[in-house]
Amino acid sequence: MGKIIAVHSYKGGTGKTLLSINLAALYANRGKSVCLLDLDFRAPSLQAIFKVSDSEYWMNDYLNGVCDIKKVLRDFSTTHVKRGRFFVGFANPSTEAIREMSAKDRKWEMKALGRLLSLKTSLLNDSGIDYLIFDTSPGLQYSSINAIVSADVVLVVSGMDVSDIRGTQRMIDELYGLFEKKTGLIMNKVFGEILLSKNEKQELSKKLMNNFNFPLINMIPCYCDILRTGGGTLFATENPEHPFVKILDGVATTLENL
Amino acid sequence: MSATGRRLEGSETQLLMKIRECLERLNEKMEVLIEVQKHSKREGAADLPDVLDVMTLLSLPDHLRKTAVTLCKLGEATADKVAEQTKRARAVESGYLNQLVLMGYLKKERRGRKAYFCVEKNEEAEK
Numbered sequence: 001m002g003k004i005i006a007v008h009s010y011k012g013g014t015g016k017t018l019l020s021i022n023l024a025a026l027y028a029n030r031g032k033s034v035c036l037l038d039l040d041f042r043a044p045s046l047q048a049i050f051k052v053s054d055s056e057y058w059m060n061d062y063l064n065g066v067c068d069i070k071k072v073l074r075d076f077s078t079t080h081v082k083r084g085r086f087f088v089g090f091a092n093p094s095t096e097a098i099r100e101m102s103a104k105d106r107k108w109e110m111k112a113l114g115r116l117l118s119l120k121t122s123l124l125n126d127s128g129i130d131y132l133i134f135d136t137s138p139g140l141q142y143s144s145i146n147a148i149v150s151a152d153v154v155l156v157v158s159g160m161d162v163s164d165i166r167g168t169q170r171m172i173d174e175l176y177g178l179f180e181k182k183t184g185l186i187m188n189k190v191f192g193e194i195l196l197s198k199n200e201k202q203e204l205s206k207k208l209m210n211n212f213n214f215p216l217i218n219m220i221p222c223y224c225d226i227l228r229t230g231g232g233t234l235f236a237t238e239n240p241e242h243p244f245v246k247i248l249d250g251v252a253t254t255l256e257n258l
Numbered sequence: 259m260s261a262t263g264r265r266l267e268g269s270e271t272q273l274l275m276k277i278r279e280c281l282e283r284l285n286e287k288m289e290v291l292i293e294v295q296k297h298s299k300r301e302g303a304a305d306l307p308d309v310l311d312v313m314t315l316l317s318l319p320d321h322l323r324k325t326a327v328t329l330c331k332l333g334e335a336t337a338d339k340v341a342e343q344t345k346r347a348r349a350v351e352s353g354y355l356n357q358l359v360l361m362g363y364l365k366k367e368r369r370g371r372k373a374y375f376c377v378e379k380n381e382e383a384e385k
Contacts, residue, residue, distance in 0.1 A: 110311040114377065117331050145312040149327065178316060178323065 002033075002124035005255060006134040006151035008144055010167030014157040015188040017045050018226065019248065020135040022236040023155075026245070026252045028077070028084035029237060032130040035073065035123055037089040039147045040137040041101040044091035050076065058092035060101060063112045069122055080234050087129075101143075109142045116150040139167075140175065149179055153258050155217075155251075156185045169212045182258045186251060187219040217254050220247050279371055286373070289356050308362030310377050325354040329364065334376035 007020045017040075024036040037059055038046040047055070057071040073087040080086055092098075104112075123129040134151060136144040148154055154176050158168040168185070176183045187208065201219065208214045223244045226235055236245045310330065315323055328343045329335060337352035344351060355375045358364040367374045 106309040106311045106313070110309050110377065113312060113330060114333065118333075120331075142312060145316070149312055149315065149330070175316075178320070179327065180324075 002128075002130045002132060003153060003256075004120065004124070004132045004134070004151045005153045005155055006136055006144075006147045007155045007157065008136045008148060008171075009138045009157040009164075010171055011159065011164045012043075012138040014138070014159050014164065015220075016138070016157050017049070017135050018235075019155070019157055019186065019188070020133050021046070021049065021234060022245065022248055023252055023255075024086065024131065024133045025081055025234040025236040026249055027131045028081040028086040029240075030252075031083045033085040033087075033128055034131045034133065035087045035089065035129045036133045036135065038091040039134045039143055041091050041143050042098060042137050042141075044093040044098075046088060046135065047090040047093055050074075050080075050088055050090070052090055055090055055092075058097070059089045060092045060097055062089070063115055065111070065115065069119060070127075081237055104142070109146065112142075113146045113149060116146050119150065140171070145175070148176065148181060151181065153255055154181045154183045155255060156183060157188050158185060159189055160187060160191070165208075165212060169214070172213065172215070183215050184217040184251070184255055184258055185214050186217055189222040190219045192221045217251050218247055220244060286352065286356065289353055290360065308378070310358075310363040314363065322354055322358060325351060326358055326363065329355070329358075329375055330377060334374055336372050336374055340375070 005023070007016045007023070009016050020036060024034045028034045036046070038044050039059065041060065047053070052074065055072075055074070057067045059072055061067045062069050062072050069089070072089040074090070076086045076088055077084070119132060123132055134147040136147045138144070156168055156171065156176075158164050172183060172185075190204075205216055205219065208216050221243075223242075226242075226244055235242070236248065239245055310326060315326055315330075318326060324344055324346075325340060328340050332339060332343070337348050337355055340355065341348040341351040352373075355364060356366070359366045359375065363378070364375050365378050367376070
């Protein structure tokens, strides 16, 4: 039986999309069948990274009940990963689609939850997908909570600023906890100099785990070279020896066993 | 003689099954009545939202949220099936499911001896 991982954060710009894509690529490069879905309907971004300008069907259509999930998925197995299978479902980036998605009523959101929950059967059980990864919208809004409820595991990404840490702490206590979700946390874009000293790193980890009760998996420094790379290939596939990829590989293993 | 005995045994079992079925129905009706009484005392009960979306799930008390999320996952299920997932007693789940029906979040449908619960899906049928 496969696993659904929702990648979420309290604030925007924490690196959810970058982590989602590379986590998905790492699992595929381990020979797994992976499906990555863009559930950030307010700010779709996977289509820009995978250089997809148009699609017959989007994730929006799947949630609207217009089509089957298989019509949405695009296969990048031969171009973006070395082994395994790699499928991506894109959210419609047009302004009209974003506006339409933000005006949905509660009944629609209830049905969307049902359709997300049914992916466990259609993709994991029937199509043999090993990992289904949701790249979600930040904060507490319908699309992200729907994704969290449908997931088996939540990977939370937080930056180092106080507002992000406090918000993340609230979500751990009042959102993931209420839905009894297994949760792992990544502190992202941590200042490089902190990670230079092992003692300092250990001290910070301890502080985050004890003071905030964070289920910390690892801390990732800010690597500017990742941001400089183009969207034609995936960083984790092209740079398996990069420290960022090594850290994320460890995160992938932890999530596998969570 | 022994054949007559078996027939008698068979009819006794049938009778017992019927009594059990009636008792179960009676029990469910009593649970509903208790809940109706509880809600009629509460002011503003009519304003309760009737859509089982994630915001409603968040606002439910823990014990009901577990039942509601499980039913969302199953789509449609009997109290037995829900109890299997939540690892709580069938009678407990039956009570919680009936409570959610009364709150307007779930629909209940009786088919033969079994009661099926589902998330409201009128609009699906309209399609």
